[in-house]
Amino acid sequence: MSTSTFESLVSDLTRDVQRAQPKDALQFCANWFQSRLEEQRTLSRDTLHRHARDIHASSDLYVDVPMTGSGYSPGIGGPSVPNGPSRSSPAPATISPFSTPGPGPSLGLGQHAPPISPFAQPPPQNQPPPSSSQRSSLRNSASYSPFGTLNVAGNALLSEDHGMQTPPVFRIDGKDLPPTSPLTTSPPVNPFGYEQQQLSPPAPGDYLHPPTSAIFARRTSVSAESILVDGLDAKPLPVYQKSPDQLRRIKASIQNNFIFRDLDEEQETGVLNAMQEKTTVKDEVVIRQGDVGDYFYVVESGLLECYIRSNPLPPTWSSASPSASPKLAENKFLAPGHHPEFGKKVAECREGNSFGELALMYGHPRAATVLSIEPSTLWALDRTTFRTIILQAAYRKRTMYEHFLSTVPLLGSLEAAEKSKIADALVSRIYVDGEAVVKQGEMGDNFFFVEEGEAVCTKRDGQGQEITVGRLKKGDYFGGLYPHLFVRALLLIIPFHSAELSLLRMEPRAATVSAVNRADPSQPKLKVAALDAPAFTRLLGPLREIMERKAGERYGR
Ligand SMILES: Nc1ncnc2c1ncn2[C@@H]1O[C@@H]2COP(=O)(O)O[C@H]2[C@H]1O
Numbered sequence: 001m002s003t004s005t006f007e008s009l010v011s012d013l014t015r016d017v018q019r020a021q022p023k024d025a026l027q028f029c030a031n032w033f034q035s036r037l038e039e040q041r042t043l044s045r046d047t048l049h050r051h052a053r054d055i056h057a058s059s060d061l062y063v064d065v066p067m068t069g070s071g072y073s074p075g076i077g078g079p080s081v082p083n084g085p086s087r088s089s090p091a092p093a094t095i096s097p098f099s100t101p102g103p104g105p106s107l108g109l110g111q112h113a114p115p116i117s118p119f120a121q122p123p124p125q126n127q128p129p130p131s132s133s134q135r136s137s138l139r140n141s142a143s144y145s146p147f148g149t150l151n152v153a154g155n156a157l158l159s160e161d162h163g164m165q166t167p168p169v170f171r172i173d174g175k176d177l178p179p180t181s182p183l184t185t186s187p188p189v190n191p192f193g194y195e196q197q198q199l200s201p202p203a204p205g206d207y208l209h210p211p212t213s214a215i216f217a218r219r220t221s222v223s224a225e226s227i228l229v230d231g232l233d234a235k236p237l238p239v240y241q242k243s244p245d246q247l248r249r250i251k252a253s254i255q256n257n258f259i260f261r262d263l264d265e266e267q268e269t270g271v272l273n274a275m276q277e278k279t280t281v282k283d284e285v286v287i288r289q290g291d292v293g294d295y296f297y298v299v300e301s302g303l304l305e306c307y308i309r310s311n312p313l314p315p316t317w318s319s320a321s322p323s324a325s326p327k328l329a330e331n332k333f334l335a336p337g338h339h340p341e342f343g344k345k346v347a348e349c350r351e352g353n354s355f356g357e358l359a360l361m362y363g364h365p366r367a368a369t370v371l372s373i374e375p376s377t378l379w380a381l382d383r384t385t386f387r388t389i390i391l392q393a394a395y396r397k398r399t400m401y402e403h404f405l406s407t408v409p410l411l412g413s414l415e416a417a418e419k420s421k422i423a424d425a426l427v428s429r430i431y432v433d434g435e436a437v438v439k440q441g442e443m444g445d446n447f448f449f450v451e452e453g454e455a456v457c458t459k460r461d462g463q464g465q466e467i468t469v470g471r472l473k474k475g476d477y478f479g480g481l482y483p484h485l486f487v488r489a490l491l492l493i494i495p496f497h498s499a500e501l502s503l504l505r506m507e508p509r510a511a512t513v514s515a516v517n518r519a520d521p522s523q524p525k526l527k528v529a530a531l532d533a534p535a536f537t538r539l540l541g542p543l544r545e546i547m548e549r550k551a552g553e554r555y556g557r
Pocket residue numbers: 192194196201207211287293306308346347354355356357358359360365366367368369370
């Protein structure tokens with residue numbers, strides 16, 4: 001592993017620990033590394049898959065062979081599902097989750113062995129390890145490694161010659177991809193909007209990190225699709241026709257949801273196309289803990305509750321409907337916040353909230369049961385679209401912003417972890433031609449940089465005439481103090497300087513910055529990344545004094 005990869009891992013871990021402030025730091029680190037490893041292995045599998053397909057290689061080279069019936073599942077810790085449906089062929093992406101009644105998802109439970117956690121309990125004594133015929137084709141090498149079945153960068157096997165291919169190098173936009181999870185970006189608040197219960201939550205730390213194996217009470221595994229990092233091999237995403245009213249309702253449901261915030265127009269269209277309407281009745285189980293993740297949901301109306309059961313689930317659990325047992329139905333709520341079958345209540349989901357992201361993000365079984373408390377209307381997004389569009393957008397956003405922030409001299413004194421926090425807090429906005437991003441005279445409450453397209457800076461002179469004082473293009477910034485820009489575009493000194501000062505001192509903007517009227521409509525619209533004032537103060541707080549002093553020295557204010 002190169003030093004830079006190591007440093008980048010350590011700095012990412014440090015950032016996430018600072019954010020999550022876990023009670024059990026060691027467990028948090030263990031989960032964190034496991035999650036990274038699994039994500040990278042998934043990427044490896046996908047790349048090997050593509051390579052193998054190109055050279056017509058046997059699928060044994062890249063597909064984990066199921067360890068059927070062994071029950072050897074140290075990563076998950078629960079009993080196996082002896083009669084679980086087999087995964088004979090992948091379900092088409094357009095299969096509706098709502099066509100078949102019953103608790104299980106439309107995709108069958110895989111019988112593949114789950115990723116073996118290096119941090120898990122050893123297998124029970126009375127259960128032998130899988131026989132050699134049941135193991136992966138890589139059985140003499142990585143399949144017994146706690147780190148999985150592929151020879152990926154970071155795997156100790158790389159130091160030995162196993163006659164295997166050189167591990168692939170992953171690149172996005174020409175940049176090497178370190179072993180990383182695309183969404184370890186959990187902010188201190190729950191971005192998915194559901195209200196977490198404060199009553200002794202079962203998992204320590206931040207649930208957005210891969211849930212601990214303790215809550216996966218039934219053995220399931222997921223052969224996760226990888227994130228399509230280069231888009232070259234993208235499968236067509238599902239498209240479900242919608243009425244204008246449905247489109248309006250989806251947009252209203254997702255408008256304040258963090259997860260959709262960074263999508264560009266094309267990505268948003270992809271998401272809107274792929275969403276399917278689902279209505280639930282009272283007491284319907286929408287997600288069952290331990291199942292394979294198939295859909296992500298946004299709540300348009302109604303109320304749902306999330307429950308976590310920490311002790312092992314009975315093997316027949318998935319076939320039991322919540323109302324199947326009259327006893328359970330009678331004693332439904334033995335104690336407040338506790339369901340006799342589904343366990344402890346951990347969250348509520350209402351209008352505009354979303355749920356079901358964890359299993360899709362991490363390829364783990366469902367971490368909780370989600371029960372409809374009132375008849376509800378949901379919008380469901382399939383796993384492939386979720387991973388292809390939403391995770392990719394989040395990953396690209398972070399990578400792009402981190403790269404940008406690393407080029408800003410003023411931020412040079414910030415730690416990598418601090419820059420990552422800023423990257424995560426930036427929000428993209430698109431402006432139509434002529435639309436103002438900031439207006440002269442308004443109070444400054446945001447800080448921006450140009451992601452795409454061009455902006456024009458104008459200023460009213462003493463006679464009220466609008467004068468163009470400069471143009472901004474990709475990589476230029478306003479609302480911030482970036483001296484090199486002033487050198488490059490002297491005319492921009494006034495608006496840049498003023499915009500920055502207005503943010504620091506909450507003075508009115510001294511110039512207007514708007515989207516240019518494009519001569520060529522095929523050119524991109526103006527897209528900016530914004531940092532709002534509270535985030536600016538919170539994240540750049542340590543720099544505030546320096547910035548104010550520098551602004552004063554440089555511009556005499
Ligand atoms: N405390 C929690 N732990 C795990 N999942 C939770 C919690 N609160 C709400 N949930 C949601 O419940 C969902 C169950 O399915 P997922 O694991 O895919 O994603 C989970 C989250 O969206």
